Amino acid sequence: MDPIKNISRRGFIKGIGLASGGLVLASTIYSFSKCNSETELVSEFNPNLFVQLNSDGSLILVASRSEMGQGVRTSLTSVIADEMEADWDRVIVKQATGDSKYGNQNTDGSRSVRILYQKMRQMGATVKAVLITAAVKYWGVPESECTAENHYIIHTSGKKIGFGDLVDIAKDLEIPKKVILKSPKDFKYIGKNLPSIDVENLSNGSAVFGLDKRVPNMKFAAIKRCPVTFGTVKTYDKTDALMVKGVLDVVEVPLLRKAFGSLGGVAVIATNTWAALKGRDALKIEWDDGDNASYNTESFMSTITANVQKAGQVEKSIGSVDDAFKKANKFVDATYQLPHLTHAPMEVPNAVVSVEEDSCEVWAPIQSPQAARREVANFLKLDEAKVIINVTLLGGGFGRKAKPDFIVEAAAISKAIKGPVQVVWSREDDIQHSYYHTVSAQYLKGALDSNGNVTGWLHRFAFPSIGSTFKPGTNLPQPWESSSAKDIPYDIPNMQIETGKADAHVRIGWYRSVINIPHGYAINVFADELAYEAGKDPLEFRLNLIGKDRVQETNDQYKYDTAKLKHVLKTAATNAGYSKQLPDGHAIGLAVHYSFYSHVAAAVEVSVVDGKLKVHQVNIVIDCGTAINRDTIKAQMEGSAIFGMSLAFYGKITAKNGVIEQSNFHDYQMLRMPDVPKIHVEIVESNDDPTGVGEPGVPVIAPAIINAIFKATGKRYRSLPLSDHGLV
Amino acid sequence: MITLKINGKEHTVDVDPTMPLLWVIRDIIGFTGTKFGCGKGLCGACMVLMDGNAVNSCLMPVSTMEGREIITIEGETENLQALQKSWAELNVPQCGFCQSGQLITATSMLNNNPNPNEDEINGNMSRNICRCGTYTRIKGAINHCVEQKNKS
Ligand code: FES
Ligand code: FES
Numbered sequence: 001m002d003p004i005k006n007i008s009r010r011g012f013i014k015g016i017g018l019a020s021g022g023l024v025l026a027s028t029i030y031s032f033s034k035c036n037s038e039t040e041l042v043s044e045f046n047p048n049l050f051v052q053l054n055s056d057g058s059l060i061l062v063a064s065r066s067e068m069g070q071g072v073r074t075s076l077t078s079v080i081a082d083e084m085e086a087d088w089d090r091v092i093v094k095q096a097t098g099d100s101k102y103g104n105q106n107t108d109g110s111r112s113v114r115i116l117y118q119k120m121r122q123m124g125a126t127v128k129a130v131l132i133t134a135a136v137k138y139w140g141v142p143e144s145e146c147t148a149e150n151h152y153i154i155h156t157s158g159k160k161i162g163f164g165d166l167v168d169i170a171k172d173l174e175i176p177k178k179v180i181l182k183s184p185k186d187f188k189y190i191g192k193n194l195p196s197i198d199v200e201n202l203s204n205g206s207a208v209f210g211l212d213k214r215v216p217n218m219k220f221a222a223i224k225r226c227p228v229t230f231g232t233v234k235t236y237d238k239t240d241a242l243m244v245k246g247v248l249d250v251v252e253v254p255l256l257r258k259a260f261g262s263l264g265g266v267a268v269i270a271t272n273t274w275a276a277l278k279g280r281d282a283l284k285i286e287w288d289d290g291d292n293a294s295y296n297t298e299s300f301m302s303t304i305t306a307n308v309q310k311a312g313q314v315e316k317s318i319g320s321v322d323d324a325f326k327k328a329n330k331f332v333d334a335t336y337q338l339p340h341l342t343h344a345p346m347e348v349p350n351a352v353v354s355v356e357e358d359s360c361e362v363w364a365p366i367q368s369p370q371a372a373r374r375e376v377a378n379f380l381k382l383d384e385a386k387v388i389i390n391v392t393l394l395g396g397g398f399g400r401k402a403k404p405d406f407i408v409e410a411a412a413i414s415k416a417i418k419g420p421v422q423v424v425w426s427r428e429d430d431i432q433h434s435y436y437h438t439v440s441a442q443y444l445k446g447a448l449d450s451n452g453n454v455t456g457w458l459h460r461f462a463f464p465s466i467g468s469t470f471k472p473g474t475n476l477p478q479p480w481e482s483s484s485a486k487d488i489p490y491d492i493p494n495m496q497i498e499t500g501k502a503d504a505h506v507r508i509g510w511y512r513s514v515i516n517i518p519h520g521y522a523i524n525v526f527a528d529e530l531a532y533e534a535g536k537d538p539l540e541f542r543l544n545l546i547g548k549d550r551v552q553e554t555n556d557q558y559k560y561d562t563a564k565l566k567h568v569l570k571t572a573a574t575n576a577g578y579s580k581q582l583p584d585g586h587a588i589g590l591a592v593h594y595s596f597y598s599h600v601a602a603a604v605e606v607s608v609v610d611g612k613l614k615v616h617q618v619n620i621v622i623d624c625g626t627a628i629n630r631d632t633i634k635a636q637m638e639g640s641a642i643f644g645m646s647l648a649f650y651g652k653i654t655a656k657n658g659v660i661e662q663s664n665f666h667d668y669q670m671l672r673m674p675d676v677p678k679i680h681v682e683i684v685e686s687n688d689d690p691t692g693v694g695e696p697g698v699p700v701i702a703p704a705i706i707n708a709i710f711k712a713t714g715k716r717y718r719s720l721p722l723s724d725h726g727l728v
Numbered sequence: 729m730i731t732l733k734i735n736g737k738e739h740t741v742d743v744d745p746t747m748p749l750l751w752v753i754r755d756i757i758g759f760t761g762t763k764f765g766c767g768k769g770l771c772g773a774c775m776v777l778m779d780g781n782a783v784n785s786c787l788m789p790v791s792t793m794e795g796r797e798i799i800t801i802e803g804e805t806e807n808l809q810a811l812q813k814s815w816a817e818l819n820v821p822q823c824g825f826c827q828s829g830q831l832i833t834a835t836s837m838l839n840n841n842p843n844p845n846e847d848e849i850n851g852n853m854s855r856n857i858c859r860c861g862t863y864t865r866i867k868g869a870i871n872h873c874v875e876q877k878n879k880s
Contacts, residue, residue, distance in 0.1 A: 067823075068823050069821070069822030069823030069824065069860045070822070071822075193819075195816070195819040196819060196821065198821075198824065199815070199816045199819055199820075199821060200812075200816055201824075202821035202823075202824030202827055203812045203815040203816055203820070203821060203824070203827055203831065204761070204801065204802070204812055205759070205760070205761020205762070205800065205801035205802045205828050206761065206802070207824055208760070209763075209825060211760070211763070211764065212760035212761075214758070214760070220755065245743075245744045246743075246744070271755075272743075272747075272751055272755035272756060273751050273754070273755050273764070274744070274747045274748065274751035274755070275744070275747075277767075278744075344859060345823070345825075345859055346763075346765055346771070346773060346823065346825040346826045346857070346858070346859045346860070347763070347765075347823070347825045348764070348765075393823070393824070394823060395763070395823050395824070395825025395826075396822075396823045396825060396859050396860055397823075398859075424764075426767060427765065427766040427767060427768070427771075631819055635819070635822055635862070635865070638861055638862070638864055638865070639822055639860045639861035639862065640861070641861065642858075642860075642861025642863060643859075643861055664766050664767075664768050664770055665766050665768070665770040665771055665857060666768070666770055670857045670859060671861070671863075672853075672854045672856075672857060672863075673849070673850050673853040673854050673856075673863045673866070673867065674850040674851070674854050676863040676864060676867075678864075679864055
């Protein structure tokens, strides 16, 4: 299929504003749960500004969510353009500032499209309706004789008028109360392959990421933070730092003990980044390490591993697992251990902040612009209205940039030096002061009857909770952190899910697909172990475990559907050639997981030669409901495969005496091109509501690799990364 | 004072001679297309062409760059523009942050080897990390670019 081009995208880089004189439509927050073709507008209007049509025909569409490579600036706006019958080549995308008038802007949880799809459709359809009414007035013809097509309103007689030419009439018209949405079969952009609206700028160096933002008079700052989380500055000597050419000043940054607060430390301000970094190296600081200096991940792993060997807090129980184990023909148990991880987005955390007397302006790569606004306003004791958060492009986010701590740091420094400053994290800062993906131990025990059916399932896990970042002292998982284990779509009569205690000693945060990584890993590997113990083929066994067709019993609008789950699993296996003869030493491993409301399976082909693993092929199948932009979904699955392989191969963050031991890409490695397998993606055709895409591809990769390694070698690896086992 | 030739233009800068070229380009001269990713020669985000070959600008003291022909992602050289076109056609970038470096490494490879085979592509491109995982598309775009050039 030919990609649809957009030639006017350069406008964004030039900085297009919502100029006066255009047709600016306010959008309501619509409430509906079904994908009806006709929906009512809720009478309550919200001052959301997403569409501006100019009399020259150019169409400015606002992206309210942050772009970090997941293609949201393209997908969300293309939905408006589709319903509006706009010409994509006339579209210019404008990034929204952080402001509650745009509704929730948190770009996380793989939910931007899921939540905004219908609203964007409504918005587009509403504009189209107004334009048709404008043409009706202009021509004096009945509405039934007018249709919209590719930026024109067309009359049955054949005459037509451009959208732009209708602006002056349209701006005085009333917004219709009811609009008709298009039938999916008439979609022009939705479900097609639309290239990123930013693709050219991202390939020629003109795209502006946070790190590229420059404002007049801006200084650069690097911060030395305590190596131990929440440690504080006792004393410091700035003499040598001030002697570095280009260094202007040294100031202390406060430690704010709140979820998104600054970590505190000493900042070196300079005329360029290099001088700031060099000046920082020259600082002499004595720290008070505080309580977290006791953190050693190795002994911590032993502690939480011991915790999951004994009864924990019961989160869910159906039937009686005790009974099941008593009556079992055979039982199997296993313990899985996964380390901390960190996001390491290619662009390190950074922010430009300019604090003025009674206002503040921020430019930053941020997934949560409203949280940033709130934190900065709180810190500066300003009204939120006085804080402007400009969202730049993000050089990757993966959850790290959902936490605006780095913006608060920049605000503190800008305030101290009374001028604009860019805080730049080094890669070492990024790896050593992150909000880490949690470290976990999980114990699973399964009962098999004499036919090899699973009659009992016990899953017990302990990991420091993300809740601890918000409420220090929290040492049990939050309810939502247990759900990917509790809502497991397996048809087992006796099941029990338990949690064990685990204290946090670093900041714990969400990381692409979050707790689905450990849960998806343990559940998929354990299911595979059970299959072998039962003497069954893993695919057949798994389909049987998922059981009969049914949908989840839940009040949630979205439910898992075991038919979809089995379908993605079977399709992935077929695409991988599961039942075909493979080259000697090759084997295929499977995994399937439901997360972010999407059903995803992976079938991965590996070989292990001379003790070294090679991943040959990754096949992913996703059912994410209506596919908005197929090429983006494919790209996200490709990226998820690589992301999942990186964590499976190398991902491990460790702490000794509270200090993170890794520092840069030599000891926190990423997959590189020579290790990249063939990746095949299939997107299931569906007209159901769209569900998550950015994250759900990740959890299936590592367990599928582990299961493939077992099939190829007979060795079962229950901990990651594989570099610890000498396999990569 | 150090004089640099970047994208065909001369720039005279007064900086610490040990300052890596990366920071001179980004913070002093103001071309921000060249990226900082690690500062240690590990990720390739900072690649620029030095006399046609890709170098990690985060490792190159600016004092050693005098008399060299530097081309950044904003610059013009046949293979770079051809690759950029392929990049757009295959919709390669996700976040895009690594892509300046990827394009410069690929340009350097094609400057030296107009018809790289798969191993050569893997070997050359292993200098660059893409955290978003666009590797298959990068490889596809390089191959596409080579094909187009061979056709014309
Ligand atoms: S920034 Fe130079 S190699 Fe990473
Ligand atoms: S496209 Fe994001 S790091 Fe490569």
